[in-house]
Amino acid sequence: MNKLKTGFIYTLLSMVAFISLFPFLWMLISMTNKSVDISQGRLLPGGHLFENISKLFENYDIGSALFNSFFIAVVATVLCLIISSLAGYGFEIYRSKGKDIVFNILLLSLMIPFAALMVPLFRLFGGISQVFPAIGIDTLYAVILPYVTTAFFIFLFRQNTKMFSRELIEAARMDGLSEIGIFFRIYMPAMKNTFAAAGIISFMNNWNNYLWPLVVLQSPDIKTIPLLISNLGSGYSPDYGVIYTAIVIGTIPTALIFFFLQRYFVEGMTGSVKG
Amino acid sequence: MGLKLNRSIIGWFFASLSILLISMFYFYPMLQALILSFKSGMGANLEFTGLDNYVRLFNDPVAMIALRNTFIYLIFQVPFMILLAMFFSVLLNNPNLKFRGFFRTAIFLPSVISLVAYSVIFKYLFSTEGIVNDFLLKLSIISEPIEWLMDPFWAKVLIIIAITWRWTGYNMIFYLAGLQNVDKSIYEAAKIDGANSIQQFFYITIPMLKPIILFTAITSTIGTLQLFDEPMNITGGGPGNETLTISQYIYNISFEYTPDFGYAAAVSFIIVILTVVFSIIQFKIGGEKD
Amino acid sequence: MKKWKIIFTAILLMVVMAACSSENQSNGNAEGNLEPDVITAWAWDPLFNIAALELAEKRYDQVDEDFQLEIIENAQKDIVQKLNTGLSSGTLNGMPNIVLIEDYRAQSFLQAYPDAFYDISEYINIDDFADYKKAPTSFDGKQYGLPFDTGVTGLYLRTDYLEEAGYTPEDLTNITWDEFIEVGKDIVDKTGKSMISLNPNDPDHLRHMIQTTGQWFTKEDGETIDIAGNEAVKQALQVYKTMLEEGIAKTNSDWSSRLADFNSGKVVSVATGNWMTPSIKAEESQSGKWTVVPIPRLSVDGAVNASNLGGSSLYVLNIPGKEKAAEFLASTFGSDNDFYEELVTEVGAIGTYLPALDGEAFNQTDEFFANQTVTADLVEWMKEIPNVNYGMHTYAIMDIFTGELQNYRSGKDIDEVLNDAQQQAEAQLN
Known part of the structure; x- marks a missing residue:
């Protein structure tokens, strides 16, 4: 009976994994084919990998696009993890009627489609450009700023803080730790799986962000990966081989981040509270 | 004090x-x-029109279709995806399972896919002569090919399949992280009391994960009410307007047609109002005590 | 937990370092736009529009060697979004001096942002350009656009399939769409191929069918909706449905499968704009098997065998540097015959500047098309394209139509379809 159950679970997971991974397999195959074959749905690897790669690197500055995307994603993620977790922690641990109201108001900011905010936000950054051109329109900081803290992550941290043991805090207070010390030395290490999850999601969101960077970045030398991929498809006769090559290169960083951070989702990693 | x-x-x-x-x-x-949202006009020629945009909205057949479609996605997709994400996270949290890292990565990866690849591949797989139809025909599940992209019903099903494919792994992450924050001693105690794994799931895991379930339910609801990528890139809102969502309609009013940012803003605030209503309901059901 | 701290510190350090290095980068750009030393241009398609701008810059070096043009490649939909966001927010920071806009969208930009574009009437002579380009590129008596890319249509045919069915390209030359369907049925029977590939979710064929009659979805003012009782619109829909029902058309669901349908030899013909030529030629093994004949017309009085699909023009924004930008465009795209000869030879772009079109370079034969003088033929048809004011609502109406086409295919009466489309359009676009 148990064997049957185990067999069923493995079969199910393998099928799900296949369905999930099939499009990625297709991407990998397509980056080795030439455009005409790809649009005809060729499912076999071809011999055009190096040609596609060299075409991509010769015609497009993919190196600087990778750097820009990486810079945006890392800076936004690191800041977001600190600022949002502080807020999520603050709202839950020092809960009060007033804070609950403010928290609910903050959630409102998630509820409007970004397309509706774009024009006012662009105007805001137009104003910022007049005073601080270094963080205004056409800079990487303008891409990052609206994402250094979002209600989504504050909400995530607050919900996870609900599962955090208050006894640990009381014990730390007894030991004479300051409130900020408790946050950094007790809470952060204990919640590292939540930080890992938030880190993955934030990195991915920022890496894949399209609409806002599109609008706010103008110069060709500060494009991000999604903008570059969008450009590749801009022609009347797009070269799908090159497009897939760029897509694969653009997918690798997020996949790697996930791969390295997923060990925090393994049971038995928690429990150690010492900083 | x-x-x-x-x-x-x-x-x-x-x-x-x-x-x-x-x-x-x-x-x-x-x-x-x-x-x-209280102004209207083409591009930069905006004039104050009071509540006209909101009146126009309720008489706009396309907006109503978009609203209907969005609700269909919300009702059928969100609960299904959340249950699925929870199911996978519990399966993958089992320390005795082999290749956990591989399965986890596999299920998560769809959420990192590039939109270009996403749209091309889904259209290719689900075209009338595509692999999915081939497969279903061979298994005799269907007797003639399904027109996934051309049929109003199946196009909606396709959108639901696509969202589920892309976002289940994303939601699974929150559960996996949440599960690590659950106190292990509770399970030990339950085992001693003779609770089987299904009982453990319903009497320990679900109550303990309540804050996370609430989080994913609310954020998925918000995501679905603002659904844009899938209809835009896979069906283009078609056939007709049968898969159009409110967010795509906002985009069309702002960029695809001669822009009327005032009306687009008014449509956006309908999403805000709906999301607020749904979130309050979910907070109440989720048993948040104030 | 030390390891964790080290990783964290390392990331922070990297961020700080990266921050410093990118600071220098962004400073230079932020000022780039106050200084009209460099003229910027936004366009899409590297093989076509971008290449044309590059060529123009190279030639303009002889006129003004200090002139610097920065060409920024953006996808068309990206340009539309960036331009709309920038212009409507009133923040002209980062807007380009020159921008390429599709003709169908031009009126919507010109009328939605009245002060945003620069009147170039004094820089060019609009009568030098193909007639059908005038209405989309001008507004209120002022000339804003420099007509560039043509979307002249042709019927691309597989001669080997025709031969197999016992036909010659002449049998499909200067015909109506009804005749196309008749001949098509026979060819489909004999070859087992489809005659044409259509995407009912993006029925762009309707647009070039309707333009053969010199009519549009709106009256000449570009605003009054003209759908109910419009014979051209009615016929186009009927032809479209018949092609799908009679089995002479197969369907595709996106751009890539549309290309695949002709590249893999599934269809006998492609009815589209001349910009499709490079995609057709991409399948080198089909060299010599293609020819191009004039596009079929609708059976409406006055309809001609010439039409347009897409096509775009260059616009100058009303910001510092506008005179410089206009002079550059006028002296290249606006008057330079040699530029256009070089353009057709090197880039394969035809343009719509009439004085240049009789040049030697336009009479080259093309091996892929069995030594047909394709370019010269397209130029001839281009001169015949009826002048149509696309107005501001082409894409909004197309979306309404796509919905109604769906209803029509599932059995709704044609007149009802047209009346409903008329009502919807009036309600939505008042």
């Missing part, structure tokens, strides 16, 4: 930077969008 007040201020201090930044980059533009 003094200590408590002091801590309350520390709490505000912890949240202050977030409050400041969100006010600046979200609430200020939101307020401007609200003002904009």
Whole structure:
């Protein structure tokens, strides 16, 4: 009976994994084919990998696009993890009627489609450009700023803080730790799986962000990966081989981040509270 | 008392930077969008028209179709995906399972896919002569090919399949992280009391994960009410307007047609109102005590 | 937990370092736009529009060697979004001096942002350009656009399939769409191929069918909706449905499968704009098997065998540097015959500047098309394209139509379809 159950679970997971991974397999195959074959749905690897790669690197500055995307994603993620977790922690641990109201108001900011905010936000950054051109329109900081803290992550941290043991805090207070010390030395290490999850999601969101960077970045030398991929498809006769090559290169960083951070989702990693 | 007040201020201090930044980059533009929603006109020629946009909205057949479609996705897709994500996270949390890392990565990866690849591949797989139809025909599940992209019903099913494919792994992450925060000793105690794994799931895991379930339910609802990528890239809102969502309609009013940003803002605030209503309901069901 | 701290510190350090290095980068750009030393241009398609701008810059070096043009490649939909966001927010920071806009969208930009574009009437002579380009590129008596890319249509045919069915390209030359369907049925029977590939979710064929009659979805003012009782619109829908029902058309669901349908030899013909030529030629093994004949017309009085699909023009924004930008465009795209000869030879772009079109370079034969003088033929048809004011609502109406086409295919009466489309359009676009 148990064997049957185990067999069923493995079969199910393998099928799900296949369905999930099939499009990625297709991407990998397509980056080795030439455009005409790809649009005809060729499912076999071809011999055009190096040609596609060299075409991509010769015609497009993919190196600087990778750097820009990486810079945006890392800076936004690191800041977001600190600022949002502080807020999520603050709202839950020092809960009060007033804070609950403010928290609910903050959630409102998630509820409007970004397309509706774009024009006012662009105007805001137009104003910022007049005073601080270094963080205004056409800079990487303008891409990052609206994402250094979002209600989504504050909400995530607050919900996870609900599962955090208050006894640990009381014990730390007894030991004479300051409130900020408790946050950094007790809470952060204990919640590292939540930080890992938030880190993955934030990195991915920022890496894949399209609409806002599109609008706010103008110069060709500060494009991000999604903008570059969008450009590749801009022609009347797009070269799908090159497009897939760029897509694969653009997918690798997020996949790697996930791969390295997923060990925090393994049971038995928690429990150690010492900083 | 003094200590408590002091801590309350520390709490505000912890949240202050977030409050400041969100006010600046979200609430200020939101307020401007609200003002904009009382104006109408092409591009830069905006005039104050009071509530006209909102009246127009309720008489706009396309907006109503978009609203209907969005509700269909919401009702059928969100509960299904959340259950699925929870199911996978519990399966993959089992320390005795082999290749966990591989399965986890496999299920998560769809959420990192590039939109270009996403749209091309789904259209290819689900075209009338595509692999999916081939497969279903061979298994005799269907007797003639399904017109996934051309049929109003199946196009909606396709959108639901696509969202589920892309976002289940994303939601699974929150559960996996949440599961690590559950106190292991509770399970040990339950085992000693003779609870089997199904009982453990319903009587321990689900109640313990309640905050996370609430989080994914609300954020998925928000995501679905703002659904854009899938209809835009896979079906283009078609056939007809049968898969069009409100967000795509907002995009069309702002960029695809001669822009009327005032009307687009008014449509956006319908999403805001709906999301608020749904979130309040979910908070109540989720048993958040104030 | 030390390891964790080290990783964290390392990331922070990297961020700080990266921050410093990118600071220098962004400073230079932020000022780039106050200084009209460099003229910027936004366009899409590297093989076509971008290449044309590059060529123009190279030639303009002889006129003004200090002139610097920065060409920024953006996808068309990206340009539309960036331009709309920038212009409507009133923040002209970062807007380009020159921008390429599709003709169908031009009126919507010109009328939605009245002060945003620069009147170039004095820089070019609009009568030098193909007639059908005038209405989309001008507004209120002022000339804003420099007509560039043509979307002249042709019927691309597989001669080997025709031969197999016992036909010659002449049998499909200067015919109506009804005749196309008749001949098509026979060819489909004999070859087992489809005659044409259509995407009912993006029925762009309707647009070039209707333009053969010189009519549009709106009256000449570009605003009054003209759908109910419009014979051209009615016929186009009927032809479209018949092609799908009679089995002479197969369906595709996106751009890539549309290309695949002709590259893999599934269809006998492609009815589209001349910009499709490079995609057709991409399948080198089909060299010599293609020819191009004039596009079929609708059976409406006055309809001609010439039409347009897509096509775009260059616009100058009303910001510092506008005179410089206009002079550059006028002296290249606006008057330079040699430029256009070089353009057709090197880039394969035809343009719509009439004085250049009789040049030697336009009479080259093309091996892929069995030594047909394809370019010269397209130029001839281009001169015949009826002048149509696309107005501001082409894409909004197309979306309404796509919905109604769906209803029509599932059995709704044609007149009802047209009346409903008329009502919807009036309600939505008042």
